[in-house]
Amino acid sequence: MANAPDAPTPNPEKDPEDWTTGDEPITGPQASYLQTLCQEAGEEFDPGLTKAQASARIDELQERTGRGR
Structure with missing residues (x-):
């Protein structure tokens, strides 16, 4: 029996402050979810x-509202 190839390793989460595009404006989907x-x-x-600031704010508010669970 041949061994199956290894499944691809998911990309590790990168800190939003380390994003190369983190200083770009907030995206539409981020803005919509963050407004909610x-x-x-x-x-x-x-x-x-910015995208990075919005991501951090989303994480913070998910924790506070219970949506991040």
Whole structure:
């Protein structure tokens, strides 16, 4: 019986501060989800965030709202 090839290893998560595109403006999907999280958490939405800042804010608000579980 031949051995099956190894499954590809998933990409490890990279810290948003290390993203090469992290200083680009927030994406549409990030903005939409972040607006939802901000509403649920009673926080203001900042449309001027970068991709990296938005990702960090999403992580923070997911934790606070319970959506990250």
